[in-house]
Amino acid sequence: MPDAVTRTGPTARPELLASLDPLLRAWLPRQRWFAGRTAPALTLLAATDLLPATARQPGLIHALLRVEPTQDTYQLLLGVRESLPPYLAPALIGHVTQGPLAGRTVYEALLDPRLTDLLLERLRHPGRLDGLRFAHDGETPIPPGLTPCPLDAEQSNSSIIYGDTFILKVFRRVTPGLNPDLELQRALADEGCERALAPVAWFESTDGDPLSLGLLQPYLTGATDGWDLALGELSKGQDFRHEAHELGRATAEIHLALAHALPTVTLGRAHTVQLAQSMKDRLDKAVQAVPALHPYAPALHTAFDALAADTTPRTAQRVHGDLHLGQCLRSPAGAWSVIDFEGEPSRPLPERRLPHPPARDVAGMLRSFDYAARTNRPWAPDWARRCRDAYCAGYAQAAGDDPRTDPVLLRAYETDKAVYEAVYEAHHRPDWLSIPLSAIERLATEASGMPRPRPGDAAPQHPMSTPSQEATP
Numbered sequence: 001m002p003d004a005v006t007r008t009g010p011t012a013r014p015e016l017l018a019s020l021d022p023l024l025r026a027w028l029p030r031q032r033w034f035a036g037r038t039a040p041a042l043t044l045l046a047a048t049d050l051l052p053a054t055a056r057q058p059g060l061i062h063a064l065l066r067v068e069p070t071q072d073t074y075q076l077l078l079g080v081r082e083s084l085p086p087y088l089a090p091a092l093i094g095h096v097t098q099g100p101l102a103g104r105t106v107y108e109a110l111l112d113p114r115l116t117d118l119l120l121e122r123l124r125h126p127g128r129l130d131g132l133r134f135a136h137d138g139e140t141p142i143p144p145g146l147t148p149c150p151l152d153a154e155q156s157n158s159s160i161i162y163g164d165t166f167i168l169k170v171f172r173r174v175t176p177g178l179n180p181d182l183e184l185q186r187a188l189a190d191e192g193c194e195r196a197l198a199p200v201a202w203f204e205s206t207d208g209d210p211l212s213l214g215l216l217q218p219y220l221t222g223a224t225d226g227w228d229l230a231l232g233e234l235s236k237g238q239d240f241r242h243e244a245h246e247l248g249r250a251t252a253e254i255h256l257a258l259a260h261a262l263p264t265v266t267l268g269r270a271h272t273v274q275l276a277q278s279m280k281d282r283l284d285k286a287v288q289a290v291p292a293l294h295p296y297a298p299a300l301h302t303a304f305d306a307l308a309a310d311t312t313p314r315t316a317q318r319v320h321g322d323l324h325l326g327q328c329l330r331s332p333a334g335a336w337s338v339i340d341f342e343g344e345p346s347r348p349l350p351e352r353r354l355p356h357p358p359a360r361d362v363a364g365m366l367r368s369f370d371y372a373a374r375t376n377r378p379w380a381p382d383w384a385r386r387c388r389d390a391y392c393a394g395y396a397q398a399a400g401d402d403p404r405t406d407p408v409l410l411r412a413y414e415t416d417k418a419v420y421e422a423v424y425e426a427h428h429r430p431d432w433l434s435i436p437l438s439a440i441e442r443l444a445t446e447a448s449g450m451p452r453p454r455p456g457d458a459a460p461q462h463p464m465s466t467p468s469q470e471a472t473p
Contacts (some may be wrong), residue, residue: 006235011361016061017044019099020078023106024065027093032155034074041068046207048130051118052079053104060115062132064174064205073174075213077119089198092223109168116148116160118166121203121218131207142166142216156345166200167219176209183353184258184318185217193257195250195338222332230372230387234380239392243336244369245248247328248335250392251365255319255358256399263319265355271316276308279416286419290426292437293419294357297445300415301329307412316355323361323369324328344420362403363413365391367421367439374435415443 021042028039053059059080081356084092091111096104100256109115122129124144126136136142144273146163150159160168163402171179182202189198197217205211226247233240267275283300293300320327321343329337343352366388373384403410421436 011042011086012249013047013100015099016047016101019096019101020044020106023094023096024076028067028074032170035072036067036070036174039067041067043068045073046131047130047206050129051115055082058108058112058114060118062102063210071298073171074172075174075211077109077114077115077170079107079112080367081105081107085161094327110150110158113148114151116168117146119160119214119253120146120148120162120166120216121202121441123168124403128199128206128376130447132203132207132213133409134201134203136201137199140218141200142200152333159445161219164221165219166216167215168216170214171212172343174205174211174213176211177216177349177353177457178210179212179317179342179349180214180321181340182215184320185215186319187261188254188257188372191261193253193256194252195336196341197337220331220337223329223337226263226328226330226336227368227372229330230369233384234372234376239386240383240388242389243330244387246334246336246392246395247365248396249398250328250338251323251361251391252398254338255361256315258319259315259317262318263355264315267314267316267357269311272312272314273308276412278306279307279412282416283419286423290433292426292433293422293440294450295340296440296444298386299447300419300440303412303443303445304417310408312408314357314406316357318353319356319358320364321352321356321360322402324362325365325372326368331371341466357409358399359406360413361411362395363410363417366410366414371435371440374438385396411443414439420444451458 016308024042025039027035027372029037032077033101043066046062046064047064049059049064050058050062051060060138061076063076063078064073065076066220068441078093081088082104084107091107091109091301093106096102096106120142121144122134123136124142126134128134130157143163143165146165148163149161151159151161151167157172158170160170162168162363169181171181185199190194197220199215199217199407201216203214205213215231226243229243230240233243283297284294287297320338320341322340322345323338327338327340329339331337339448348468367386369387373380373387378385392402392404400462418434418436420440422440425436426430
C-alpha cells in the first residue's frame with residue numbers, strides 16, 4: 001500500500017443510501033452503540049471506498065451517517081460480498097435489491113478479519129484517502145499480519161484487538177472536534193506519563209469540521225480491570241486497600257501531568273456559582289425523569305447550595321471525566337493504567353472538554369467503590385469506606401493535596417454523580433436503581449438529618465460495572 005494515498009471529494013452518493021436505507025433502518029436500532037430506539041430518517045454525509053468489492057474480494061465502505069431527528073452522526077464500516085460465509089452470519093445487515101450494490105450482501109465489516117486487517121494496514125501506512133486521514137506517531141512500529149479479533153465488551157464504541165499487541169477503538173457516534181480520548185492520551189504521552197496508553201495511530205475525517213474516528217493503542221495482555229478485580233477480592237473477603245491506594249496515586253499522577261500539559265483556570269466565585277447551578281439543573285431534570293428521586297431533592301440541593309455559597313478559589317483543569325473502577329487496568333506486574341478518556345459519552349463533546357476541579361474524577365472513583373460494595377451480599381459498607389479512605393490517601397501522597405480537605409466540593413460532585421447514576425440505571429438497568437438510590441439516601445440524610453423515606457433496596461443479582469455507556473453490559 002502506498003505511503004500517501006490521496007483522492008478528493010468523498011460524496012454523499014444518494015443512490016447508495018437509497019439502496020441501503022431500509023436495511024440500515026432495521027439494523028441500526030439493534031446495535032448496542034446506537035443511542036436511539038428507531039432510525040426514522042437517514043442522511044449519508046460521506047462514503048469512501050476503502051476497498052472496492054469484486055467477485056474475488058470483499059469490499060469495504062467507510063460511511064458517515066446522520067440520523068434524524070437527533071442530528072447524531074454515526075460512523076459505519078460496511079462490508080460488501082456476493083454472499084456471506086457461515087462464520088460471518090452474525091454480521092449480516094441485509095441483501096441489497098437496488099442501486100449500485102444490487103444483488104450483493106452488506107454486513108458489519110468489523111467482524112470480518114480480512115477487512116479489519118485492511119484497516120490496520122491503512123494505519124500502518126499514514127496518508128489520505130478522500131476525506132479520511134490516517135496518522136501514525138512515527139515511532140512505534142506496527143508489524144503486518146497481526147491477527148484481528150473483535151472485542152465484544154463495549155457499548156458506545158467498537159474495538160478490535162490485533163495479535164494481543166494493539167487495540168483499535170472505533171468511535172461510533174462522532175461529533176465535530178477532537179475527541180478527548182485521543183487528545184488527553186496524546187498529552188499524557190508527551191508528558192511521559194505511564195498511567196495511560198500512548199496513542200500509536202489514529203484516523204479522522206478532514207472534510208469540514210474534523211471528526212475523530214479511531215484510535216490505536218497498545219494492548220495490555222493479561223491485564224485485569226479494576227471492577228473485576230474489586231469484585232473478586234470482595235467475594236473472597238479480601239482487603240482492597242492497597243489497590244485502592246495505588247489507584248489514588250495513579251489518578252493523581254494523571255492529574256498532575258494533564259495540569260502541566262494543558263491550560264488550567266482558576267474558578268472564582270462566579271464560576272463556582274455557575275458550576276453549582278448546572279448541578280442543580282441536572283438534579284431538577286433527573287427528578288422529572290426518575291420520580292424516586294423526588295423525596296430527596298430538597299436535601300440534595302443543599303450540597304449544591306453549599307458549593308455556590310463557598311468563596312474558596314479553586315483550580316480547574318482537564319480531567320478524565322468518567323473515572324471508575326471499570327476504566328482502570330492492572331497489569332500482571334501490578335501497575336495501574338487508566339483508559340477511555342472520552343468523558344461521559346451521553347454529554348456533548350464541548351462539555352466533555354471543559355476543565356473541572358480534579359475532585360470530579362475523585363468523586364467518580366469514590367462512587368465506584370460504593371457500587372462494588374453494594375453488589376456484594378451482604379452489603380460491605382466498611383469495605384467501601386476503607387477503600388475510599390485508602391484511595392484519597394494515595395491521591396494525597398502523589399499530589400500533595402488530599403481531596404477530603406475540600407468536603408464541600410467533593411460532596412457536590414459525589415451527589416451530582418449519584419444523580420447521573422440514578423438516571424442511567426432507571427433508563428437502562430432498572431434492577432440496578434437501588435444502588436444509586438442508596439447513595440442518594442445517604443447523601444440526603446447526611447445533608448439534613450432527615451429521616452429516611454424508605455429502607456434501602458437489595459443489591460442486584462448480577463453486578464458488572466458502574467454506569468457508563470462505555471462499559472455496561
